[in-house]
């Protein structure tokens with residue numbers, strides 16, 4: 001029996017203020033779209049079945065190497081993080097899964113954790129391993145790498161940790177393992193590029209061999225940080241070659257913040273899909289480096305163009321089409337719940353806009369080299385305000401028309417500040 005953190009009456013009261021205006025806006029948009037042959041209810045149906053997972057580590061305040069500024073009432077363990085993720089899903093109705101990170105979310109009873117999440121209306125997405133930090137009492141340090149480490153015992157330790165994450169994930173009902181390694185160098189000559197990649201491939205193949213039949217291994221590339229001269233899996237090229245080397249259950253995960261500024265990420269998405277290796281996403285936004293800012297907050301047009309490629313990809317499946325959609329952000333200056341509500345809206349909005357692209361007009365213009373009309377086919381869809389469709393989908397599922405207003409009316413954070421112990425000052429991501 002689900003026991004959700006916010007009262008349904010509060011959401012209903014908040015919605016009552018906006019219901020009439022929403023109906024007007026939805027009907028007006030419906031008439032506008034019908035003029036171009038689009039059935040708004042069909043789009044609503046697609047939006048209603050869309051979802052994106054939230055990162056457990058995003059429920060707390062994030063920080064940089066310089067500092068982290070906790071807020072009163074922020075979660076201090078996985079149980080409180082699940083409660084906050086349930087608030088996000090209760091209001092948005094598009095975030096029914098949590099992507100956990102180990103050992104940050106380790107508990108003694110994962111079957112109980114699975115039930116606890118289910119009671120909050122939540123399931124589990126990809127599990128994330130962590131061989132980029134040393135844990136107390138750990139036998140071998142990851143200071144010189146993990147899956148690509150020169151030291152055999154260190155690589156073995158990293159392999160065993162990833163296999164443990166798979167076993168935990170099986171108890172939670174997950175079917176994906178996300179493997180991001182920060183392995184790399186800060187100095188030219190520090191490591192041999194070929195030998196370190198070969199060590200990575202050898203170790204990763206042992207993790208791959210431990211995957212259950214219905215599981216996937218999602219390789220997450222990243223250009224730099226924590227290494228600042230070279231990174232073993234630094235770009236989509238290294239990632240797809242490694243995934244092809246490992247086997248059909250190995251796919252590539254695209255974290256939007258893991259590329260140099262101005263890289264054409266939507267083209268990378270098209271390439272990975274073309275070769276049947278598009279496994280998933282970590283949605284966020286950035287202006288400079290791996291800033292982990294709120295999705296769509298800096299470059300919403302890029303997020304739209306990524307979803308435009310995803311809608312095209314779904315129409316042309318290659319080895320199926322089942323990318324895992326997940327948020328991966330660091331909330332350094334906002335209430336994490338508000339940031340993930342806003343980000344879920346931005347992500348779902350870009351998916352909805354991509355559904356509104358007149359693909360016949362686009363393809364005809366592309367085939368006839370009518371550049372302007374090809375661009376306009378995308379721009380027309382991008383310029384449509386899809387908010388009424390997103391709000392209708394939420395209300396139909398029991399969510400809020402204005403998610404941030406309803407969240408603030410709930411006084412949830414203030415209540416948690418009374419209940420939860422304060423988080424100490426610190427630095428870093430969690």
Ligand code: LRH
Nearest residue numbers: 128180220255282290328
């Ligand atoms: C690395 C990364 C990875 C996670 C970590 C929290 O930058 O994107 O996905 O493990 O952030």
Ligand code: MN
Nearest residue numbers: 220255282328
């Ligand atoms: Mn990531």
